[in-house]
Amino acid sequence: xxxVSQNPRHKITKRxxxxxxxCDPISEHNRLYWYRQTLGQGPxxxxxxxxxxxxxxxxxxxxxxxxxxxxGSFSTLEIQRTEQGDSAMYLCASSxxxxxxxxxxxxxxxxxxxxxxx
Amino acid sequence: xxxxxxxxxxxxxPEGENLVLNCSFTDSAIYNLQWFxxxxxxxxxxxxxxxxSQREQTSGRLNASxxxxxxxxxxxxxxxxxxxxxxxxCAPLSYNTDKLIFGTGTRLQVFP
Numbered sequence: 001x002x003x004v005s006q007n008p009r010h011k012i013t014k015r016x017x018x019x020x021x022x023c024d025p026i027s028e029h030n031r032l033y034w035y036r037q038t039l040g041q042g043p044x045x046x047x048x049x050x051x052x053x054x055x056x057x058x059x060x061x062x063x064x065x066x067x068x069x070x071x072g073s074f075s076t077l078e079i080q081r082t083e084q085g086d087s088a089m090y091l092c093a094s095s096x097x098x099x100x101x102x103x104x105x106x107x108x109x110x111x112x113x114x115x116x117x118x
Numbered sequence: 119x120x121x122x123x124x125x126x127x128x129x130x131x132p133e134g135e136n137l138v139l140n141c142s143f144t145d146s147a148i149y150n151l152q153w154f155x156x157x158x159x160x161x162x163x164x165x166x167x168x169x170x171s172q173r174e175q176t177s178g179r180l181n182a183s184x185x186x187x188x189x190x191x192x193x194x195x196x197x198x199x200x201x202x203x204x205x206x207x208c209a210p211l212s213y214n215t216d217k218l219i220f221g222t223g224t225r226l227q228v229f230p
């Protein structure tokens with residue numbers, strides 16, 4: 001297992017277009033998180049899944065954003081009708097909710113997908 | 119609601135200095151706290167994880183302490199090097215929310 005994988009690493013799009021990011025978590029991890037990070041800020045929580053269930057969505061996740069994890073493995077984050085304000089780094093992380101104190105709830109992050117909206 | 123503050127926001131030091139980066143958080147009901155490093159335009163690299171039952175963790179020149187009751191964690195960097203230049207982020211994982219909440223980070227520059 002090579003860790004958390006995110007694709008594409010960089011996406012440039014025109015305002016109004018739709019974009020989709022994919023995250024492949026560590027295989028034995030049942031939880032998957034999406035965060036967004038803008039320049040000079042810390043990552044902000046967007047949403048997270050436990051297996052295929054989406055357990056929480058931030059109010060930052062407008063109706064133009066949708067995330068899925070259909071089989072409890074990889075996840076996609078789609079942004080419809082992109083706006084310049086969507087330009088950011090989108091980070092994915094995964095963790096296990098089990099495994100005792102040493103192993104549970106330790107998030108591993110991917111390298112991120114950078115979105116630039118022109 | 120968990121809120122995380124990191125002080126200082128930025129730090130510029132000559133090589134060789136010992137450094138202290140501070141993190142404070144408002145909700146002490148946490149599973150653990152992680153310190154991350156982030157290079158410009160890159161993802162997050164986990165440096166140290168402190169479980170709620172632990173007081174400190176060490177990795178090489180890095181040492182992180184946790185005082186859960188006062189809502190504070192400190193990252194010590196010994197004998198700083200130019201390669202340590204990056205942004206350092208702390209993030210506690212709360213019992214109530216099961217998600218990491220990040221501060222805005224400390225931007226560190228170590229010059230030769």
